[in-house]
Amino acid sequence: MSTLTQTESSFGRANPHALAAILEASETKRIIAATDIFDISGIKLWASNQPVSAALQRKLLDRQLRQPLESCLIAQDGVTSITLLESLNELLQSDTPLAPVLRAHGARLAREAAYLPLHPVVQLLLTAVETSRPQAYDHAVAAMALNGALMAASGADVASIRLAMLCGLTHDLGEMYIASAHGEADADRALDFVSYQQLVVHPHVGSLLISQLTNYPASMARAVAEHHERMDGSGYPHAIESDRFSPLGRLLAVTEATLSAVRSPYDTLQRASVALRAVPGEFDLHWMGRVTQAASALAPQKSVMEPADVRARLEALDGVLTAAEANIAAVAGRSKLLAMKKAMELAQFLISRLRAGWNESGLWSVDAISATDAAEVEALEDELYFRLRGVQRATLLAAGRLPPEEAAVLDEICNSLAMG
Known part of the structure; x- marks a missing residue:
């Protein structure tokens, strides 16, 4: 899955990387078949209510499925709105560089997180991410919080804030479909070219997930596709420019870039402000301004350099x-x-x-x-x-x-x- 053309097909075959993560999660979570699983010729491969196991992986090998595997499985004790709220509260109470942006809207974020509609496919994949890629799960929660806080700061209504939070929560699910070694644990800052070549398709894959396997709005799928794009056309995977950049995509791009700049425990919100301003014309000034204004209100950073x-x-x-x-x-x-x-x-x-x-x-x-x-x-x-x-x-x-x-x-x- 190293090129965009290889992701254009539907989810008719089980992706080996996503399946491996789901199986890893099944070792500690109860993940079962919500329906019978059939191949394209009508042969039953797995029975409804049967827990997934390595045996399922063998049966799915090279099989074209009647329905996408993700739509056939459910995590009975996986990520829920309650556990999401717990993770959000941990973030809000932590010494995070995002605190100046998040805490002003903490109560609002907590209230809306409790009511986020988690589609079964998203709930399944988030459960797998939480188990197999905990750093990626923490990143998803942080993106949910920051995207929601920026939207709340603009005076948006409940529906818009919840949609922004869902965009942040799901924006990197496409990484489940590439080798874990090529994931964004380091926000692509330390990736070699081969890893980058794999990583560059994940916004497109994530958008396909949302549009083909859930009932979320089309605007959400589009935002997920755009979260690494830039308004000057320098982003990926499609190098779109400002006139084709959706409002939610512009917001999510600022959120992603901000989080990318504060991955290290030593990074600060001022560091994110510099990253957002490093190249003029990359980001929507409205959303970027909310981050840079919060950074400018903090005590100035100092350097020991002469x-x-x-x-x-x-x-x-x-x-x-x-x-x-x-x-x-x-x-x-x-x-x-x-x-x-x-x-x-x-x-x-x-x-x-x-x-x-x-x-x-x-x-x-x-x-x-x-x-x-x-x-x-x-x-x-x-x-x-x-x-x-x-x-x-x-x-x-x-x-x-x-x-x-x-x-x-x-x-x-x-x-x-x-x-x-």
Whole structure:
């Protein structure tokens, strides 16, 4: 499942990664067949009310099913609105960097969480995630809370807040359908290209899950599909631009980027604010503004770096961007292969966006560097180097398979980007 075209089919066969997670959950949770399970020719593979086991995995091997497996199973003692509420309360009471955004709406979030409609398929998959990928489950709860809090802060009604919470809760369910080693435990910040190649399809898969296997609104499936998109067209998997970006998708993209920036226990909401502002035009200003305003109200972060060290790091970062611009322009000018040309065009666009963010930050022109400026430099530096690795992976993905000589040139350029 490394390309979008491989995900276009319905869920007629049991996905091995999702099935493995469900079976792992069945070791501690009671997961049973809600109906008889038949293959496409009418042969019964599993009886209604029978608990799932490894024997089911063997029977499903290479079988086309009459109904999607996910629609045939139910977790009787899995995730519920009550357990979701418990997880939400744990988050609200924890020392989370999201506290300035969440706690102002904590009572509202708790009230709505208790009434979230959990479709059986979603409840099954969340149960499997909670058991097999606990970090991913915590991420889902945090996204549910942050998406709901941002919506509540805008004065939205009950239905809109609940829908926003459901979008956050389900946005990464598509990861269940790729190998666990390629999941977003590190928010794709430490992933190599092969892992990224697998990961990039998960918003599309998650959208198919919502649209084909549940009765949730189409706007929810669309938002899930868009949670890694960017308004300037630099996101994935479809590189859509602002005129095609749905309102819920814009919100969910800000939520995902905010959570991605505060994965480490040492990260702060100010760090997320820098990540959201690193490249102008990526995020909806309304939703981004609510995060950045909350961050700006906190005590300024300080850095132990000396001003001379800050200047050296700024100069080094500028040198990396300049070298990347020059190398990519040189290859784009001499390449005759269409795939390579398109990859270089994408790389030039993405690097130009980083340069725009660098220029707009104004940090490079600061005469007297304060401790607060130094902290901002550290955060921006980390974010832009992460973005350079993203340019590398996106360029490789766009190029696809190339002749050896062209591939060697592309690898050289991309390796130089990854060194950032």
